[in-house]
Amino acid sequence: MKRPVKPARLRKLLTRRTIFLAGLQAGIIGTLGVQMRRIAVEQNQSFRLLAEENRVNIRLIPPVRGLIFDRLGKPLAYNEPNYKIDMVREQSGDPEAVLRRLATIIPITEDGIKAALEEMSKRRGFVPVTVAEDLDWEHIAAVSANAPALPGITPELGHYRIYPQADDFAHIIGFVGPVSDYDLSQIDDDDPLLLIPRFQIGKNGIERRIELPLRGKSGIKRIEVNAIGRVMRVLGREESHPGANVQLTIDNRLQRYAMERLGDNSAAAVVMDVRNGDILALASAPSFDPNKFVRGISTTDWTALNTDDHKPMLNKTVTGTYPPGSTYKLVTALAALKGGFVTPKDKVYCGGYTEIYNRRFHCWRRGGHGKVDLHNSLKQSCDVYYYEISQDVGIENISEMAKELGIGVQHDLELPAVREGLAPTKQWKKLRKDADWVIGDTLNASIGQGFVLASPMQLAVMAARVGSGTKISPRLVNAVDNRPNPVKGREPLDIDVEHLNAVRSGMFGVVNERGGTAGGSAIRHKGWEMAGKTGTSQVRFITKEERARGVTRNEDLPWERRDHALFVAYAPADNPRFSISVVVEHGGGGSSVAAPIARDIMLTALELAEDMDYRALPTDARAARSQPDDKA
Numbered sequence: 001m002k003r004p005v006k007p008a009r010l011r012k013l014l015t016r017r018t019i020f021l022a023g024l025q026a027g028i029i030g031t032l033g034v035q036m037r038r039i040a041v042e043q044n045q046s047f048r049l050l051a052e053e054n055r056v057n058i059r060l061i062p063p064v065r066g067l068i069f070d071r072l073g074k075p076l077a078y079n080e081p082n083y084k085i086d087m088v089r090e091q092s093g094d095p096e097a098v099l100r101r102l103a104t105i106i107p108i109t110e111d112g113i114k115a116a117l118e119e120m121s122k123r124r125g126f127v128p129v130t131v132a133e134d135l136d137w138e139h140i141a142a143v144s145a146n147a148p149a150l151p152g153i154t155p156e157l158g159h160y161r162i163y164p165q166a167d168d169f170a171h172i173i174g175f176v177g178p179v180s181d182y183d184l185s186q187i188d189d190d191d192p193l194l195l196i197p198r199f200q201i202g203k204n205g206i207e208r209r210i211e212l213p214l215r216g217k218s219g220i221k222r223i224e225v226n227a228i229g230r231v232m233r234v235l236g237r238e239e240s241h242p243g244a245n246v247q248l249t250i251d252n253r254l255q256r257y258a259m260e261r262l263g264d265n266s267a268a269a270v271v272m273d274v275r276n277g278d279i280l281a282l283a284s285a286p287s288f289d290p291n292k293f294v295r296g297i298s299t300t301d302w303t304a305l306n307t308d309d310h311k312p313m314l315n316k317t318v319t320g321t322y323p324p325g326s327t328y329k330l331v332t333a334l335a336a337l338k339g340g341f342v343t344p345k346d347k348v349y350c351g352g353y354t355e356i357y358n359r360r361f362h363c364w365r366r367g368g369h370g371k372v373d374l375h376n377s378l379k380q381s382c383d384v385y386y387y388e389i390s391q392d393v394g395i396e397n398i399s400e401m402a403k404e405l406g407i408g409v410q411h412d413l414e415l416p417a418v419r420e421g422l423a424p425t426k427q428w429k430k431l432r433k434d435a436d437w438v439i440g441d442t443l444n445a446s447i448g449q450g451f452v453l454a455s456p457m458q459l460a461v462m463a464a465r466v467g468s469g470t471k472i473s474p475r476l477v478n479a480v481d482n483r484p485n486p487v488k489g490r491e492p493l494d495i496d497v498e499h500l501n502a503v504r505s506g507m508f509g510v511v512n513e514r515g516g517t518a519g520g521s522a523i524r525h526k527g528w529e530m531a532g533k534t535g536t537s538q539v540r541f542i543t544k545e546e547r548a549r550g551v552t553r554n555e556d557l558p559w560e561r562r563d564h565a566l567f568v569a570y571a572p573a574d575n576p577r578f579s580i581s582v583v584v585e586h587g588g589g590g591s592s593v594a595a596p597i598a599r600d601i602m603l604t605a606l607e608l609a610e611d612m613d614y615r616a617l618p619t620d621a622r623a624a625r626s627q628p629d630d631k632a
Helices: 007-042 044-055 095-102 110-122 137-145 181-186 205-209 211-215 252-262 299-307 325-338 374-379 383-393 395-404 426-433 439-446 456-468 497-512 544-549 590-609 619-625
Strands: 056-061 075-087 129-135 153-162 176-178 200-202 219-225 231-238 246-248 267-273 279-285 348-350 353-356 359-362 370-372 477-480 531-537 564-571 578-584
Touching (some): 075 095, 095 110, 095 129, 110 129, 200 205, 200 211, 252 279, 252 590, 267 590, 325 383, 325 395, 325 439, 325 497, 325 531, 325 590, 353 383, 359 383, 359 439, 374 383, 383 439, 456 497, 456 564
Antiparallel strands (some): 246 477, 267 578, 348 370, 353 359, 531 564
């Protein structure tokens, strides 16, 4: 039998238990207090940010793209407001249901709904996707008024690109378009702007080559959304920085006239200021409307551009390369003079052909030119003269001179696919053709045939360097964000001035003396005379049988088998200001086709240089300016 606990002992036991439980409770409360203090004070920032992320979205603010101007400040590319509707998938609940409600308020087709859903499926849930654009203010107001029923939907103000000069500047300016998966795979750029659906970047021309300065920097907008994804308020905003403005060296008036003068031909024309390298016109025909690419070109238009045998998408001025024909005789002549292989007074007999190892290399004049010196060889474009002297000069010296004059080198221009042309050498043929160089290759090269290739841009540079005596280089961009581009190449050529003068004299004779191949295209205005060189390059082989019965005329051949027509020049002849090159694909003769075009464009450039507006000059007045002046 248990003995009862005495009251005094019971009181002592209860006191110990009370103290223990009280201490335990105090410890627990203290621990909780410390933890609460750590959460409330020490970890306040971390938990606050976590809470913010649950209700705050951070969205990029796309920058306004920089503008592009011509040398006179005329806009060539600008932006217009574009009201659009963006949608965030993870805030919308049921995206398809929301889109169908939206379609009752603004015009969205069934295909538009499917395209938007497909686009959202490819993007992360928090990335806004543009589901409608090109809306008017009434549509935006209607969407805003129905916001509670449209979770995840946000009206936005964007911009789209406008090219007011359309096809006149398409090959220079290029165009913008939405970022594609291919673009992302090709460019090394981690800018988050590129992940925004339908964000546009430069796809061609200046828009592509100066993409980063033109693009600008994005801003950030922090917005608060409620449980159903409706935007409640804007918590903060860091504005975007607009892209830099770009000013070109092109004169929009001369560019427009050059495009009009090229007409329906597959052709190119380049006009360059020989004093500083400024490119005043860079015309490639036919062209296209870049505005069609901004919002997505139709399949019909795209097919038409790609199946046109005149290749309207190709920038023939810098990407197109052609056998330069007799314009290349300037190169061969200067190489011969520099090497001491000929003097301006030495004469060569032309009987209509040169025969090497039982192969005849024919002159364009079947009966030959008789005895010709350097001046007359250029003036009358005698082929045999160059066949003969080139055998002593050699291809290495000819190609070295070509590069001195700007052919066979890649000029630094803010355009894609600028070709370097080809000034062939023995080593080049061995590496590329796995064949030895033969004397016939040199004869062909001496008159700009065979392997030689040059772009219209390079031919304009060649004419500018011969006319100025300097290594002037072409310049297309005048300034970016008001920072001017430097002029390059004002140092003198490595060519004796007397040799240059001998070639210049021959070029003057081509246009201004009786018997010159471009005499019909002379500018008869005193002080504006033009010095130039015609060229005709073959694109087909003429057989012995055809020569025996008479070479088929160009006009009797299919278009694609006709000769290319070329002409290069500078003016005024006694104090050069501008150089020009014109190439007409399959145009026939340089003297009959390319030279008249070059004359008219050059005349316009000279008129504009005197602050004369060619649009105000009647057509008959311009024609009169190119006719003989009695007082002259």
